[in-house]
Amino acid sequence: DTGVSQDPRHKITKRGQNVTFRCDPISEHNRLYWYRQTLGQGPEFLTYFQNEAQLEKSRLLSDRFSAERPKGSFSTLEIQRTEQGDSAMYLCASSLMGVSTDTQYFGPGTRLTVL
């Protein structure tokens, strides 16, 4: 089965370094979402794509964050000059637009720790 996959599952980095995460959505899904979740909170929306187009970005997505989905399949999320406040679980989800509800399916997440 081919649920949503994310890589890596865990990343430890030093403050100021750049990191990149990858998300592979469910194969026929045309929408892909990135969320961030900190301890004790629900996931918070960062950005989403429909096919290769980035349609919406949250105010949480500072200019140090960039996301791409070049061929409308997998996506990458890059954080430049990481800060300790970036430590969180980064979750990717995908959905299929065109059905009656936009049900989103999540990957296992990438846990980022910035030292």
Added chain:
Amino acid sequence: TQLLEQSPQFLSIQEGENLTVYCNSSSVFSSLQWYRQEPGEGPVLLVTVVTGGEVKKLKRLTFQFGDARKDSSLHITAAQPGDTGLYLCAGGQGYSTLTFGKGTMLLVSP
């Protein structure tokens, strides 16, 4: 700003007990989804409800969407240790992002 409030925040019960968790908002949602999340993992979808007043059952779990589509509840009958986890509700407005509550952490002890 759309907010979803979940209650209680934390619930610790014994195996075999029943429980209900709530998800409330002042906003109307076109759909509401419930997820369960285990530590270090992503949320796993349990159910999507879309019609006001809708009730869905998934084994020992019963989900209800309020008539006005502003609130929802999750009832678990005869809880088991395997039900332990963080229960998240998330509201959707058609084809858009989800707004999540902070979750209810459920601990079921043997």
